Amino acid sequence: MKFEPSYIGLYESGALDERIRELYEILESCELCPRKCGKNRLKGEEGFCRSGRELIVSSYGPHFGEEEPLVGTKGSGTIFLTNCNLRCVYCQNYEISHLGIGREVSTERAAEMMIELQRRGCHNINLVTPTHFTPQIARSIKDAIKKGLRLPIVYNCGGYENVETIKLLEGIVDIYMPDIKYSSEEPAKKYSDAPDYFDRCRESVEEMYRQVGDLKTDEGIACRGLLIRHLILPNDLAGSKEVLRFVSGLSKDSYVNIMDQYRPEGEAWDYEELGRRPTRKEFYRAMEMAKEFGLHRFSKESFRIH
Numbered sequence: 001m002k003f004e005p006s007y008i009g010l011y012e013s014g015a016l017d018e019r020i021r022e023l024y025e026i027l028e029s030c031e032l033c034p035r036k037c038g039k040n041r042l043k044g045e046e047g048f049c050r051s052g053r054e055l056i057v058s059s060y061g062p063h064f065g066e067e068e069p070l071v072g073t074k075g076s077g078t079i080f081l082t083n084c085n086l087r088c089v090y091c092q093n094y095e096i097s098h099l100g101i102g103r104e105v106s107t108e109r110a111a112e113m114m115i116e117l118q119r120r121g122c123h124n125i126n127l128v129t130p131t132h133f134t135p136q137i138a139r140s141i142k143d144a145i146k147k148g149l150r151l152p153i154v155y156n157c158g159g160y161e162n163v164e165t166i167k168l169l170e171g172i173v174d175i176y177m178p179d180i181k182y183s184s185e186e187p188a189k190k191y192s193d194a195p196d197y198f199d200r201c202r203e204s205v206e207e208m209y210r211q212v213g214d215l216k217t218d219e220g221i222a223c224r225g226l227l228i229r230h231l232i233l234p235n236d237l238a239g240s241k242e243v244l245r246f247v248s249g250l251s252k253d254s255y256v257n258i259m260d261q262y263r264p265e266g267e268a269w270d271y272e273e274l275g276r277r278p279t280r281k282e283f284y285r286a287m288e289m290a291k292e293f294g295l296h297r298f299s300k301e302s303f304r305i306h
Contacts, residue, residue, distance in 0.1 A: 003223040003236055005152055010171040011145045012027035019168055020142060023135035025055070033085040033131050034200040049085045049132035050100060055140070056133075058081035058102035060113045060295030062122050067257055067299045069215065070154065070175075079113055079149065081129045082279075086158045087193045088181070090274055094266035096127065107136050111143035118151050122174065123221050126154040134165055152223055161204035166211075175215070176208035177227045180247070182237030191237070191274070202246060207226050209262060215255035215266050215297070227299075231259045232278045232286050240286045248293035257299035258286055 010016040026032055027041040037047035044052040062075030070076040082092070082102030095101045105113075114125050125144075131139055141153060152174035157179040180201055182188040186198035208226055215225035230243050240258075247254050260283040268274040290298070 003218050005174055006171045021305045022139045023138055025047050034162050049083050051083045054104040055136040056095045056102040057105050058082045069217050072221045074121035077117030078126040083121045084129050085131050086160050089191050090268035091266050105256050107140040110140035114144040114149055115147045124152045124154050126156055128156045131157050132274050143249040163203045163207050166204050166207045170211045174224045179229045180243050183242035187237045214251055214253045226254045229257045232283050234278050235273050241289050244290045244293050248295050252294040255297045
């Protein structure tokens, strides 16, 4: 099967230009994410995400620590974007998301990064924490298409999305990879300052699924679809049962990475209940629940127990 990204047709029809225009309009009174700060980021005002007009990139390169269908043999072409629209106290990329480590780059330079990753043989362009930079990313993709980009675009996000923004990404994004972090209000508020997290996440993930469906692969490499991540937190702070119930209701064929990699990072040490790794028993219980709900497509990484 020969894969062609859906953004090619969008570009050739001229519809991509219209999407870019609509996305940049949002920046005038920013509502890209559910926080809807209303800041004029085109004039350099910073929203909750502490970002203004320009893209900020921390690093980029082939990445071999992602899920197997993304990594393949040549790696996932990751671009780590700086800052975030969440404030997860335990973030494992704390220096990037909280401290803002990175540098401003033009959309033209971001396009060059994408082309370089393609030349290096990467299987996709994996945009890590893209939510607050969706207009700039869309423009970068257009610039990269003109230079020959033909790789799937991966939208690797924290799950706290404005569904209206996700709708504007239809045909631009090939693979959605959201986290689903919590199923209840209290921990979402306490640890990520987002009490409406699960409501916003569910409606956005449903829209993602509508656009791309279950994960599809070509010779073992992901080319289109939805890949869901769920991080097990100690003391069931993530509310895994309701998360997995939602995922199974979306599709029993959902591809899920149930992750045991949590460790106290960043400000997690300020919270006694977050001050340890999940136990094997906690992880296995989540896996059992997933199977009880009829889920069966698990990332191999889900079985790498420490």
